[in-house]
Amino acid sequence: MSSALIAGAEEGILVDTLITIDQVDGLAEWVRRFGKRITGVYITHGHQDHWIGLARLQEHFPDARGIATPEVVERARFEATNPGLSGYWRASFPGELPQTPVLPEPLTAAEFELEGHVLRAVSVGWGDTEHSTVLHIPSAAAVIGGDVVYNGVHMMTAETDEKTRDAWIASLDAVAALNPKIVVAGHKSVGAPDGPESIGASQQYLRDFSRIVNEGGGVEEIVAAMLELHSDRDNPRTLWHSARTAVAKRG
Known part of the structure; x- marks a missing residue:
């Protein structure tokens, strides 16, 4: 799995979380080395392994608002409330996941900024699930691809x-x-x-x-x-x- 950091001069945005509390703690330790204030966590798609760590990340970075396209938020909500799906992850990692999931909030526009640089949520459709997105950072000629x-x-x-x-x-x-x-x-x-x-x-x-x-x-x-x-x-x-x-x- 991967979680990416997009860093400006003072602020940063993470893309996707890891799964377990220990993994997220390790991610937070890595992020702190860059000395940036983390203001957001963009979630590429609704599979729980990409957003279930949001609750733990926000304990480390209280200003980090989870964000995603409305379709991704709805898929995340479905996965959080479906007994089979939520039960699968809790059975796979017993005692290692946040007790109460935190869902991302829906974006109201496809573009947002980090210190004046445009970041674009591109809804491409199918990846390993429907309503998948990638995050495009034009100024860096970069794409954070999620599970596309x-x-x-x-x-x-x-x-x-x-x-x-x-x-x-x-x-x-x-x-x-x-x-x-x-x-x-x-x-x-x-x-x-x-x-x-x-x-x-x-x-x-x-x-x-x-x-x-x-x-x-x-x-x-x-x-x-x-x-x-x-x-x-x-x-x-x-x-x-x-x-x-x-x-x-x-x-």
């Missing part, structure tokens, strides 16, 4: 089918059209460079996954074929989950 862009990590396709994976590929085209020199993926291998090549690599992964699923093999065959092509990616657990879901959707 993956970098060296197996991509979570469980919420998609072939049609929505094609829409996800189109979302990546929209990211490429911003001509970024810096692209920070929502899930990335440790030390992976934050370059624009991760856009095309994500598209190729999605094309490969759809093609292999359409060949009709079972879960083990899909995983084996994907690992043959993408053995250098981290977190194969996500690939197994995606393959099981794809086979189940065949009916």
